[in-house]
Amino acid sequence: MEAGMVHEGRDGWLFLVGGNNDVLAQYRRSWRTWAHDWRWRQVVIARADRCRRLGIRYLHIVVPEKLTIYDNLTGGLALDVAASPAQRLRRWLRGSAAAGAYLDLVEPMRARRDAQELYFRTDTHWTHDGCFIAYEAICRRLGTAPREDLRSGRALPPAPVCGDLGQKLTPLRFETYVPQALQRDAVRIYANDLVRDFEAEDRIGELHLGTHVVFRNDAPGADPRRLVVFGDSCAHFRWEVYSGQLTGLLAETFREVHFLWTPGIDWDYLAEVRPDVVISEFAERFLARLPPKTFRRAALARLVRERKGMPQPTAA
Structure with a gap:
């Protein structure tokens, strides 16, 4: 295990701490977090204002760390959830x-943490169930109905996965999950040459x-609306990823969705x-740094x- 990076909580739950x-x-x-939070506040205000002047609606979404949601499963790790970056x-x-x-x-997510596993036990990412909570919240905020058939309509056979935290342990830590086939109506109509070249090299x-x-x-x-998502691995761009794919859920709901990582x-x-x-979406831990x-x-x-x-x- 990489020293100080992964904490093992109850019942096999792994948490990124370093x-x-x-x-x-x-x-x-x-006082350092106070000043940093103030700068983030100004970033969000400036983005929302600039979008408003362009006639665009802006949504700022922070995907909570597993620590923020499942602090009850850390096995006594000293943690002040009220002081989490997203809460601040x-x-x-x-x-x-x-x-x-x-x-x-x-x-x-905290309200539903006991009813569903919203994150993988061996990974930092949310599950389909966790991602679906965000999808529903976005739809409600934008005044459109979430597609209930996307919740669990096309479950595939259970499969093993060793998450990004499980990969840091010796021996590796695996768990079983149920993949979801999300794609119904949406099709990819564009990919930049970076994506195409990595696909051609089988390095996607x-x-x-x-x-x-x-x-x-x-x-x-x-x-009928067009969305642009500036996001990370919690939104993602590939249908076949094991973690929740927010971009795919949105693409199956709105006419056009652009994703830029x-x-x-x-x-x-x-x-x-x-x-x-x-939509600006990123994991809570990335609040540690201001965006470019x-x-x-x-x-x-x-x-x-x-x-x-x-x-x-x-060059052409």
Whole structure:
């Protein structure tokens, strides 16, 4: 086990406590967190205001850490859930012009944590059930009906999985889960050359930052709006991932969904595609760092290629 990174709680529940973002240390209050939270508050307010001036609705979604939801399963780990980064940001945004842009997931997920396993025991990511809570909350906020047939309509045979936390243990820690076949009406109509090249090399599982895909849903009952999601692995872009795929759920509900894997927002892209809604989604631990002030998707894709040893595309 990587020292100090994984904590083993009750009944095989594993929790990320260390790592690059020093997760457990984020559940503390100090003058440093006060200043950092204030800067995040200003980021959300500025994004919501800029989107409003463009005629776009903005939603800011923080996916809670497993620690924030299942503190009761940590086996006595000293933890102040009220001081979690997501909880602090929610309080900072109260009464601000961006209060309506923040979508709280902590309360609804804690309310249902005993009825369903909302996270994998051996992984940092949410399960389909956990992801579905976020999907329902987004639909309610946007005034559209969530698709109940997506909740558990196409369960596949149970399969073993060794999550990103289970992989850090010796021996490896596995669990059994029930995959969900989400795809019904939505189809991918665009993938950037980064995605296409990694698919061609059979390396798509390595790809994260820099991903850019677009889904189209021409079903008569689809909500006619266009969404752009700037997100991470909790939203994802591949139908076959084992964790909850928020992007897929949204793609099966709305006419068009664009997904870009980045913590930043590409304002030039928004001016180009003119979405109705912009969603910024990322895991709670990433609140440890402020997002980039500027972001260009092409530049990020080039950087990813350099880091992954993938040749740059040939100019036409």
